[in-house]
Amino acid sequence: MIRFENITKALGGKTVLDRINFEVGAGETFVIVGLSGAGKSVTLKHMIRLMRPDSGSVVVDGGRIDHLGRSELRQVRSKFGVLFQSAALLQWMTVFDNVALPLREHTKMGEQEIARLVGEKLELLNLSDAGDKFPADLSGGMQKRVGLARAIIMNPKIVLYDEPTSGLDPVTSRRIDDLIMDMRKELGITSVVVTHDLHSALSIGSRIMMLHRGKIVENAAPSEFIRSKDPTVQSFLESQYITKKGKWETELSHE
Amino acid sequence: MRYPARSARRVGGKVLQVLHNTGHALFMLLEATAFVRFLFTKRSRAETAMQMYVTGIKSLVVISVVALFTGMILALQTGLELRRYGQEVYIGSAVAVSMIREMGPFMTGLIIAASVGSAIAAQLGTMTVSEEIAALEVMSINPNRFLVMPRLVALAVMMPILTVYTNILGILGGAVVGATQLGVSVQSYMDNATKFATNKDLYVGLFKAVVFGIVIATVACHQGFMTTEGAVGVGKATRRAVILSFLIILVLGYMITRLFYI
Numbered sequence: 001m002i003r004f005e006n007i008t009k010a011l012g013g014k015t016v017l018d019r020i021n022f023e024v025g026a027g028e029t030f031v032i033v034g035l036s037g038a039g040k041s042v043t044l045k046h047m048i049r050l051m052r053p054d055s056g057s058v059v060v061d062g063g064r065i066d067h068l069g070r071s072e073l074r075q076v077r078s079k080f081g082v083l084f085q086s087a088a089l090l091q092w093m094t095v096f097d098n099v100a101l102p103l104r105e106h107t108k109m110g111e112q113e114i115a116r117l118v119g120e121k122l123e124l125l126n127l128s129d130a131g132d133k134f135p136a137d138l139s140g141g142m143q144k145r146v147g148l149a150r151a152i153i154m155n156p157k158i159v160l161y162d163e164p165t166s167g168l169d170p171v172t173s174r175r176i177d178d179l180i181m182d183m184r185k186e187l188g189i190t191s192v193v194v195t196h197d198l199h200s201a202l203s204i205g206s207r208i209m210m211l212h213r214g215k216i217v218e219n220a221a222p223s224e225f226i227r228s229k230d231p232t233v234q235s236f237l238e239s240q241y242i243t244k245k246g247k248w249e250t251e252l253s254h255e
Numbered sequence: 256m257r258y259p260a261r262s263a264r265r266v267g268g269k270v271l272q273v274l275h276n277t278g279h280a281l282f283m284l285l286e287a288t289a290f291v292r293f294l295f296t297k298r299s300r301a302e303t304a305m306q307m308y309v310t311g312i313k314s315l316v317v318i319s320v321v322a323l324f325t326g327m328i329l330a331l332q333t334g335l336e337l338r339r340y341g342q343e344v345y346i347g348s349a350v351a352v353s354m355i356r357e358m359g360p361f362m363t364g365l366i367i368a369a370s371v372g373s374a375i376a377a378q379l380g381t382m383t384v385s386e387e388i389a390a391l392e393v394m395s396i397n398p399n400r401f402l403v404m405p406r407l408v409a410l411a412v413m414m415p416i417l418t419v420y421t422n423i424l425g426i427l428g429g430a431v432v433g434a435t436q437l438g439v440s441v442q443s444y445m446d447n448a449t450k451f452a453t454n455k456d457l458y459v460g461l462f463k464a465v466v467f468g469i470v471i472a473t474v475a476c477h478q479g480f481m482t483t484e485g486a487v488g489v490g491k492a493t494r495r496a497v498i499l500s501f502l503i504i505l506v507l508g509y510m511i512t513r514l515f516y517i
Contacts, residue, residue: 048393074395088390090382102394104298 379479
């Protein structure tokens with residue numbers, strides 16, 4: 001579905017991605033982990049061509065996207081929904097208007113139909129009472145849920161999540177994780193999640209890829225990921241108190 | 256690398272960056288102008304009306320004060336000089352011509368650049384660093400249509416209207432000073448004011464106002480979109496937007512005057 005072929009990207013003279021290759025399959029929840037500055041968000045931005053690679057190619061549904069014209073790019077982007085790290089809601093619009101924005105811009109639906117669809121998504125994300133509120137009146141978790149409602153309003157095939165649980169308390173973080181899993185189960189959406197949070201990655205991921213200094217150091221199913229012999233992966237696991245003998249080993253071995 | 260070569264490379268890099276930024280700003284302006292055809296869609300109409308309100312109504316108080324005192328200062332300074340030759344009756348024409356040709360559009364441009372231009376740069380800068388602009392792009396909503404075009408139209412339309420308002424208040428301010436400080440009756444002040452100011456003065460002044468409006472919108476939006484480095488970057492973008500607008504207004508003001516009067 002999404003394939004990176006020998007992607008290299010340098011920013012400010014520093015190589016952020018160094019000839020990386022990987023593929024995300026349909027229906028997967030593909031999680032990208034790594035330390036700050038490892039190139040996770042840069043990888044995500046290449047998938048929707050918010051950034052272009054210095055070399056290599058990004059392929060989505062069989063077609064390269066790094067050289068597309070504006071109208072073709074628009075078609076490719078219509079397959080994606082994106083939940084940004086900061087939720088990226090337009091501050092002068094209400095929650096309802098934020099979620100309705102893509103429908104108003106890209107469809108000829110009447111206001112009644114828009115209200116019905118927005119209402120459905122808000123209900124799915126437990127936001128039914130928040131429609132008239134402005135983003136500034138919402139908590140961080142609610143803003144992320146509104147961002148997610150906007151990301152899925154056009155029924156995309158793929159949803160990208162950039163640090164969906166950063167800055168949230170553990171309870172809200174687990175709720176967001178549940179929502180990501182629901183997206184896959186109920187709507188069949190392919191998800192790509194960028195996160196620091198390994199507990200979250202192990203809970204939701206069907207595959208976990210770790211980036212370190214612009215290179216892929218591991219790309220495996222969660223049960224294999226925690227057994228990785230790579231010292232960077234091991235140290236990353238240990239930094240979040242995840243051990244082979246701990247609860248993850250038991251839980252993942254049942255899957 | 257030797258020092259001269261390093262310096263030359265640094266200067267060359269800066270020049271290239273300025274050219275790149277200018278090209279980027281002009282492309283943004285052209286694209287936003289091309290999107291004016293969408294002005295009468297429901298959403299664009301509402302956004303443009305809001306921007307016109309922000310530009311026009313919200314700046315009215317400060318423009319009124321500045322316009323009034325500009326006219327009063329012009330009348331007082333010119334009047335005191337003319338009085339030495341017993342010609343103070345001509346302050347009406349001096350104030351009217353100065354206001355209509357130069358001071359009206361210039362002062363309005365500076366105030367709008369400082370108040371509205373800075374607000375636009377800060378808003379779009381904040382949207383850029385909080386990924387709202389990226390979100391629009393991902394939703395295939397062109398920021399030049401959604402954000403730049405309404406601001407461009409609002410400023411291009413409101414600037415000449417505000418300039419006429421500035422001119423009127425400036426001339427009235429001059430009349431008050433003439434009547435109270437220089438012994439020139441309002442009647443003879445107005446007679447003089449209308450006698451020497453021509454239609455050409457008015458048209459050139461209004462043309463300047465439209466150009467200044469376009470400059471302010473373009474510079475402010477472009478600086479907003481170029482913002483990096485979070486809150487600090489927003490501050491820098493806002494400062495750059497105001498300074499650049501001031502400089503371009505000054506230079507273009509001179510060039511337009513030269514074009515039409517020499």
